[in-house]
Amino acid sequence: PESHTGYSYEDCMATADWLLAQTAVRPLVGIVCGSGLGGLADLLKDQVVFNYRDIPNFPQSTVHGHAGRLVFGTLKGRPCVCMQGRFHLYEGYPIQKITLPMRIFKLLGVETVILTNAAGGLNQDFKVGDIMIIKDHLNMPGFAGNNPLIGPNDERFGVRFPCMSDAYDRELQQLAMDVGVELGYGDFLREGVYCVLGGPSFETIAECRMLHKLGADAVGMSTVHEVIVARHCGMRVFALSLITNKAVMDYDSEEKANHEEVLETGKQRAEQLERLVSTMVTRIGHN
Ligand code: 6GU
Secondary structure: OOOOOOOOHHHHHHHHHHHHOOOOOOOOEEEEEOOOOOHHHHOOEEEEEEEHHHOOOOOOOOOOOOOOEEEEEEEOOEEEEEEEOOOOHHHOOOHHHHOHHHHHHHHHOOOEEEEEEEEEEOOOOOOOOOEEEEEEEEEHHHHOOOOOOOOOOOOOOOOOOOOOOOOOOHHHHHHHHHHHHHOOOHHHEEEEEEEEOOOOOOOOHHHHHHHHHOOOOEEEOOOHHHHHHHHHOOOEEEEEEEEEEEOOOOOOOOOOOOHHHHHHHHHHHHHHHHHHHHHHHHHOOOO
């Protein structure tokens, strides 16, 4: 327990209360924007914006393409909070710190979390620009003892051994498919399994082949830790990957994964991804 680098329930409450004292928005939906996908936050009306550096206990965004702002507001009348920029293992933060915002979301009153990310396509049927509805994940850092729930468990958040077979809400997946088809996105809307790695180096060819054999359709460096913590404290979860590049799977390929390509594809599909998410938000039911 001495090596545990998490925050106490009281620390999380202090951060949530600090935020709630400065905005009248009471969000039911929390959104996490992936690399190059922060434009979603700009759609919020009547914004109240906090820079991560000003929020007690919050880490800072260090990655190009991640702004580092927490934006409160309404999306077509629905109260939301949006992380414009997220935290990753490869930035060197303890995993409990990366996922702290999920517990803050919970204490703000959020019931549904929507996460987006940029990912490399492993499924050979996927094309660059496809949007993948995440139906399940492979938590590779978790296999190596890097799970955000490691450390003492506070029952006020959730149980010691949370179930993950229902991590991705089926109803929200169906809603995304319905909304996507309605918007005319059927041709590039997919579903699949997302695999997280620690990064920051991209995968070797052998690693891509291995992950594909293990059942992964897309690979990235985020989201899964947040999903685990969000599910632990009982929020509904929906997640999307934008396939920004195809993972290199054969030795003849001249292609090389790079962050610029990731951001460029993000720009091209961002508007559609934002419309998909914002339309979903108007149709999510809450208790
Ligand atoms: Cl190819 N790999 C990983 N790990 N993350 C990515 C990616 C690839 N493309 C976008 N993000």
